[in-house]
Amino acid sequence: xxxxxxxxxxxxxxxxxxxxxxxxxxxTVKAAVEELSRRYPGLRERLLDDKGALRRYVNIFRNDEDxxxxxxxxxxxxxxxxxxxxxxxxxx
Amino acid sequence: MTQTAVILGVGGLGCxxxxxxxxxxxxxxxxLRLLLVDDDRVERSxxxxxxxxxxxxxxxxxxxxxxxxxxxxxxxxxxVPRPVRFEASTSAQLxxxxxxxxxxTDSFETRFAANDACCNSGIPLVxxxxxxxxxxxxxxxxxxxxxxxxxxxxxxxxxxxxxxAEAGVLTPLCGVVGAAMAxxxxxxxxxxxxxxxxxxxxxxxxxxxxxxxTVPRDPGCPTCGASARAVxxxxxxxxxxx
Numbered sequence: 001x002x003x004x005x006x007x008x009x010x011x012x013x014x015x016x017x018x019x020x021x022x023x024x025x026x027x028t029v030k031a032a033v034e035e036l037s038r039r040y041p042g043l044r045e046r047l048l049d050d051k052g053a054l055r056r057y058v059n060i061f062r063n064d065e066d067x068x069x070x071x072x073x074x075x076x077x078x079x080x081x082x083x084x085x086x087x088x089x090x091x092x
Numbered sequence: 093m094t095q096t097a098v099i100l101g102v103g104g105l106g107c108x109x110x111x112x113x114x115x116x117x118x119x120x121x122x123x124l125r126l127l128l129v130d131d132d133r134v135e136r137s138x139x140x141x142x143x144x145x146x147x148x149x150x151x152x153x154x155x156x157x158x159x160x161x162x163x164x165x166x167x168x169x170x171x172v173p174r175p176v177r178f179e180a181s182t183s184a185q186l187x188x189x190x191x192x193x194x195x196x197t198d199s200f201e202t203r204f205a206a207n208d209a210c211c212n213s214g215i216p217l218v219x220x221x222x223x224x225x226x227x228x229x230x231x232x233x234x235x236x237x238x239x240x241x242x243x244x245x246x247x248x249x250x251x252x253x254x255x256x257a258e259a260g261v262l263t264p265l266c267g268v269v270g271a272a273m274a275x276x277x278x279x280x281x282x283x284x285x286x287x288x289x290x291x292x293x294x295x296x297x298x299x300x301x302x303x304x305x306t307v308p309r310d311p312g313c314p315t316c317g318a319s320a321r322a323v324x325x326x327x328x329x330x331x332x333x334x
Contacts, residue, residue, distance in 0.1 A: 009226045009296070010254055019299070056245030057200075057253070061305055066243075069308050084305070086294070088244045089223035090203055091256040092105040092196035 003032060005083045014042045029060060030073035032083060047085070057088040094123040094170070095191045095281045100178050100206055102130040102154045104261055105196030105220045107144040108270030109277070110158060113194075114166035116278040124281075125170040126162070128155040129186055131177045141263040178202055183209045192280045194218045194273050198256055200247035207232060207240035211316045216280045220273040224259040225297035227269040230290075230307070231276055234316065237289025242310040262297040269295065 002022040007015050015021060021039070026032035037044035049055050053073075060067050061084045067075045077083070097113060099106045110126065117124035134142070134149045134157055142154075149157040155173035162171050176182050178197070183205065187193065193215055195206045203219065210217040210232060217232040219240055232239045272293065279285040290307045311317050 009224045009298070010259060019296075055248070057248040059243055064305050066305075066308055069310065084303070086228075086243070086292070086305075087253060088200065088248060089221045089226060089228055089253070090198055090200045090247075091221055091223040091259075091261050092101045092103050092198045 002079075003077050003081050003083060005032060005036060006085065008085050008087055010087055010089070011043065011046060011085065014040050014046065016040075026077050028073065028077060029062065029067055029075045029083065032077060033073065046087075059086045060084070061086065094125050096125045096127065096189050097277055097281070098127040098129060098186060098190045098193045100129050100193060100195045100202065101197035102128050102142075102144070102158045103132075103138065103196060103198060104141040104222065104263075104266035105270045105273060106130070106194070107142045107158065108267045109194050109196060109220070109273040110162055111144065111165070112271050112274035113277055114162055114169045116274060118166065118168055120278060120282060122281060124168075125172065127172045127174055127186065127190070128158055128162075129174045129176065129178055130154045131175050141261060141266045143267070178206060180205070187213055187215060190215050192216045192218065192277045194220070194277050196220050196270065196273065204240060204247050208315050210234065211239050211320075216285075218273045218276050218280070220269045222261050222265050222269050223254065223256065225262050225265065227265050227295035227297070229269060229272050229276065229293040231280075231285065231288040233280075233285065233289040236286065237291075238307040238309045239313065239316045241315040242290070242313045243292065243307045265295060265297045 002024050003026045005021045007019055023032055023035050026035055033047055047058055062075055063082055099110055132154050134145045134152050134154055136150050139145055144158040144161045153175045155175050159171045159173040193210050211234045214234045219230040221228045292305045292307050294303050
């Protein structure tokens, strides 16, 4: 079963409007981000900094777990896991 | 006993949050003092989603126009307009005596500054935000649950994320998130909120989907972690403990 990645609205212009993307070969969050970046150029720069670390104003949850409190990008993924990308927003 | 709520930003979120919190005070029977903090003036482009304002308010200070309207519709609430910006030089005075702060501003720097100041002074914070079709709500209960910096380490550099002007804001979503901010603030004022600490709620306006995720406390958080007291954050203006 694939991993499902939920794309937030601010990033959907880069995913051709797709709100969810299924990935077959993503054993870690890092692999998922790399596969997403291969499919959708420009996404990597929005998620990762120049050193390949998760940007400080973006967060990723594996199911309901905050990856910042686990193994970060090395967090493992299994069948049917859901990744949710949560960017900071400031509109009011 | 009168309780004090501070609304930072009387815009798309602050307007409905103020309206509903005033009504909730009457229904729930608590005495409310409401500080409205904003140094902006009403613009015509605000009228569609900033529901306290009318055409003849254009050009007026938002806190004055909102204060007049709320004083008429909710005379049981003491309205205190403060036409200033929340920043290092004003935060201590604005937060003095506050029982809860509702942040509906449109600036990352102000949001992180409000988070830091509230955590440092032990004041509960209701963080609400909208952009495009997406809304977020986070209950920050100092020393009980996580804070905004446990979720995001800091504000993005200017221009790295789309602004409201670029991405727009779904008008009805302001009402949804603003009302949820008022409901959460009311629960905080009534002391009925422990399970809400650190819960991040997100709304997707296009699908109607709402999710809630628990944001765990980060022991190394520079604002609310174990060694965080009196830490200043240059990225948020360096607002210290009031």
